[in-house]
Amino acid sequence: MASLIHCPHCGIRPKEEFTVRGDASLVRPEPDASDEAWHEYVHIRANPRGRTREHWQHLYGCRRFLVVERDTVTHEVYSVTDGAAAARGGSR
């Protein structure tokens, strides 16, 4: 994961082409959600030791935000999918 990322649009590309945005499991609350929900969305992270889902952007490539599902200890990557597709599908 720290060397190569398999972009679903561009193929296997070096990590240098990507930037990391952060936790992909967060869902932006509705405007009328509670203060607590908003605080947690912006500030609180599950930060799991193990499997996680993270938004990476293929900045020097297709510029798509990707969901990288991977392990935070072994750095093994389980899947890389397009972020918008995941967001539309409500699978986050």
Add this chain to the structure above:
Amino acid sequence: MTGYRLPNSGLVDRAATLEFRFDGKRFTGHAGDTLASALLANDQLLLARSFKYHRPRGLVTAGVSEPNALMTIGSGARTDANTRATVAELYAGLEARSQNNWPSLKHDVGALNNLLSPFLSAGFYYKTFMWPAAFWEKLYEPLIRRAAGLGRAVLESDPESYEKCWTHCDLLIVGSGPAGLSAALTAGRAGLRVVLAEQDFRLGGALLSETTTIGEQTAPAFAETVLSELGTLPNVTLMPRTTVFGWYDDNVFGAVERVQKHVAQPLAKLPVERLWRIAAKRALLATGAEERPLVFGGNDRPGVMTASAIGTYANRFGVAAGKSVAIFTNGNAGYRTAEDLARQGVGITAIIDTRADAPSRSAEALKDVRIIKGAGIIDTMGGQRLNKLVFERSGYEEVIACDAIGMSGGFNPVIHLACQRGARPVWSVELDTFVAPDVGGGLSIVGAAAGRYSLSACLADGAEKAATIAADLGFAATSYEAPAVGEEVDPSFTALWYVPGAKSKAFVDFQNDVQARDLGLALREGFGHVEHAKRYTTNGMATDQGKLSGVNAAGILAGMRGVSPAEVGITTFRPFYTPVSFGALAGTARDMHAAPKRVSPLHGWAERNGAVFVEAGLWYRSSWFPREGEKTWRQATDREVLNVRENVGLCDVSTLGKIEVFGSDAAEFLNRLYCNPMAKLPIGKARYGLMLREDGIVYDDGTVSRFGENHFFVTTTTGLAAGVLSHMEYCAQILWPELDVRFTSVTDQWAQMSIAGPKARDVVQALVEDDISNKAFPYLSAGVVTLKGGLKARLFRISFSGELAFELAVPASFGESVADAVMEAGRAHGICAYGLEALNVLRLEKGYVTHAEFDGRVTPDDAGFGRMVSAQKLDFIGKRLSTRYGLTAADRMQMVGLKPVEKDKTIRAGAHLLKEGAKPSTINDQGYVSSASFSPVLDHDIALAFLKSGRERYGERIVVWDRLKNEETVAEVCEPVFVDTQSTKLKV
């Protein structure tokens, strides 16, 4: 010891004699020598001084693990410190110097430390130098520091070049010994893309030092045969002089190729080193095994080496380490070295075997050699040159004359790479050493590195594992069977971590002078964990990173603790396998190539107008345009400012981020993106826009213009152009994928110039077909116009100076000619080019903000934009968290203006604010100056500042406190606008 060149043996090219120098003295060697082998052949035994005690040292190894023979090679800016002589390829004209000694290698004052060694035990410095307190930094530490390090870095600009490459392969093989070669041949014949990397300058690994036969051939000849076939396979890449230093995620390996480190005058067209990132589907670690030194009294005297090093010098380089060599062994391999030497006519004084029950050997070559079983060396003699050893057997001591000792303490597989990614080495009871753990399918360990020490096992293992990999990757299997191997080395041994009875220092880590007793002290003081022991004694922290000392230290600690080495473990292996230069890892990114260079489409125009440029992020922007007679930037800037205020000026604003936004939801998208309303922005209008982060803090500002129902154009600040685009992409793709919006950066597509000043309309109208009168094209208009001559351009009536101003955007390639035309049209109106400095003064006089104000901690309200934030909008980025208590507290710092009470006083950005009479303290700190400059219009300094509850404090006198400059200026707090406070000039 007396090193000399053997008459017939070895692989060096005796026809090619190379001259070189060591410490100024002239020597010769042959092509194919290392610096070490050439020095040994010249009987130069004393090569270095150790780190702590400055003990005289010679070679211990013939390879990368060498802890002693580090030297400085080269001169001037081409100096390489700490180079291991054992891997430095000899070339004509090589200049080497010894290190860490004064005044000379032979007579080194630092050796006094050796006498003080009882006081310099492990970790002694933690226990003293504490009194008196001031003495540590004034006296003790400078003394310690003077003793630091081995070689001297010149720290001059490196005249040579470096580069980086990627390569991809099916199989990377690290190491070209028997296992590596048979694997390469198997995989190569099967059609895999193979990369074979070898750290040595000659491929063949252990085969080059091997004296047995393979089939009908000698081992080196066999290696040649295999290599010549590999050379014919287009799918096989042979990479000598290439060290694989790291194993990273996704089976990517880092390797450094020494392209021209072995030549006196590198060619300018080639790099001296090349970094390879090798993305390998599979990899084989065929890195062999390393012989362990034995830890006995006097084991560091020049002349004591590993037996395999003595073997390599004789067999590969044709150099005898001495005329009467003693072998000290705990296994059978030592006998083999003795046989090899004896066959080449080297005298063997004795074989001292620690095993009382050692099997008897009946090799013909050794029939006259004294073999002493159940004995151990306890001391050596001879000062800087070994001449005697003392061994002990059953309580009796005996002295033997000898000039070299080959120590053979068993074998450690070289598993460094396999353990760089978290997996711990595993103790093997059978092999009495640590072996690589199972690290998954990506990297397999093969041959001696996997504990299969015999040559035939290595050849078979390489072929077998390569065939498995070929099959896994879907290649049609081929098999390779190496010819039969002649007499094999018997690698069996009986581990002995410490030879008892030492009469002088017994070293575990040679370079750092760590003795067995230091490990004992560490254990006694509670530092018995292997990592504690390492850090406390520095064992394994020298340039060889414990390659020789690590397993011995684990064994010694285990012995002292009464547990198995398995329980002790071994310290963590981390990159780099061997040290790598900054240069190789940095590649071409240095000096002016440290970062890309961006220039505006108007760069040439600015140059022609005499601009002085300044770095702004990646950009070079025109900063001011000095005219004849102007000596300082201030003179030019003041003139430019006044000219814009009185006449008209042209400023290049092309570096602003520009983003074209389309889509039926574009308006909705921008409405959510900015904190102020955008949905109802009329077509043909521009509007200032403020973008927040989700935490309610200002992120960026710019303008939004609408060219059509579904077509917008937004600008960002220069600094955040890339960040804003990425942020917009995140919003569009992840937050609101349902919105129909598309956008793209057009920053580089448009040349954009601001024409500002009371006469701006006269100048622009002269170039534009369309009517741009105030009525037809009022303030904040945005539209497409036709330039005289027919070019379509975009025109915006926006101002960052407070003057009547137009921003004119034309396709980038037309930029310079349009700018020239503007200057021509403006000549009659007194136009001038103005730069970033004037732009900054102009905006400051009007209280307009930049990232000096929006520093990532400021809310819209802090900067006076509170009313812009839409209360009506249901949602926008940053809406909810912007209402947090701390972000709306009354005592927040708010943006104000400052004017010095005495007009000739200066104010500097970065100064802080204090109430008059208040004592400076963090609690009394009232705020800070964000921007300041001299206002040529007002003829005194002005500033923008953030002041606690600032907007309630207009009229108050405040101290501008610049302690760094030792200056205090009393200033009056005022509204943050200094010129044309009613904005009468903007809208005419």
Add this chain to the structure above:
Amino acid sequence: MRYSAFALVKQALQGNRGWTPAWREPQPKPHYDVIIVGGGGHGLATAYYLAKEFGVKNIAVLEKGYLGSGNVGRNTTIVRSNYLLPGNEPFYEFSLKLWEGLEQDLNYNVMLSQRGIINLFHNDADRDAHIRRGNAMWMEGVPAEMLDRETLKKMMPFLNFDHARFPIMGGLLQKRAGTARHDAVAWGFARGADRHGVDLIQHCEVTGIRRENGVVVGVETSRGFIGCGKLGLAAAGNTSVVGQMAGLKLPIESHVLQAFVTEGLKPCIDHVITYGAGHFYISQSDKGGLVFGAEIDGFSSYAQRGGLATVEHVMEEGVTMIPGLSRVRVLRSWGGVMDMSMDGSPIISRTDIDNLYLNCGWCYGGFKATPASGFCFAHLIAKGETHPAARFLRLDRFERGYPIDEHGAGPQPNLH
């Protein structure tokens, strides 16, 4: 056993056989008044000050590995107090003052070396930001100096003055900043704590936090249940994992930060120097190695290792700042797992759970904070109230809108 030159001589003459263990290896007791989770620098310092300054008697430190096996032993050893914001500067200055007396206090030479730190800047905006920072330091009574390009050129001719893509304009100097021997800090605090009766329990992993009626009563460990009156978490890097055992929701992401050391060189770099057009920092240890680092790798990780891309980036910045590094060889790289907080600043705070206290979020700043972190955390645990130097470092500052955002980067941890 008291350490001194006298003791050293005496022991040397006896063959160094009389040295005693720096700390005991006690069996865990069933109950302690205070348990600190994490035997790194901060945990050990907390225990030391709890015992020495605040008179707490019955304390244990639980460490899952060996003492000092976390970030205290894998950093670039920099000590400084050159911060901008009022939430940080008083705290780090308090820490530096403790550093300055630490060796005598601990009777252990942590080799504090006040060589001075110079933060280079390369453009007007950076210069202004550094002036603001320097004046903020002076507000707290911390001396700082601005050095111009010419002065720097004389002091450090090896910097890139001739062919720099981002020319050096000047630097901000804090003379009292410097480095310390990182392992010695852990050992010194451990030995000091042990001398004050603290039980240091190694190889004891906390696996659960037991609560009764909502109140923390002890921890489950790999060596059984251990009861406690108060529980302090000082497990930076693993804060989220330990915090989760008590159901804490934390503003933390774990990230890997790599650091590097070169082969030993004769002294050539006197100061700690940081690059302003990037994030590179370098100093030379008393042993001769150049110790340096730059930014985190950028992805959340609990692996104590990073990627080659970051390695290369670090070296690029190094050679850009000091061209002569090009031929210097790098010996070793390592990685530490950082608690990256949402504003880049640390947390020393009570929690919503009674008897549970939190020390985390150290980002890049953990090592230099060690003494003050321990002192302030001990103060909080012992007295139940915040130490003045740490009064802004509260956990609830995010919710309340009081971030301490030194870099102005916002709540995205990998940007700090």
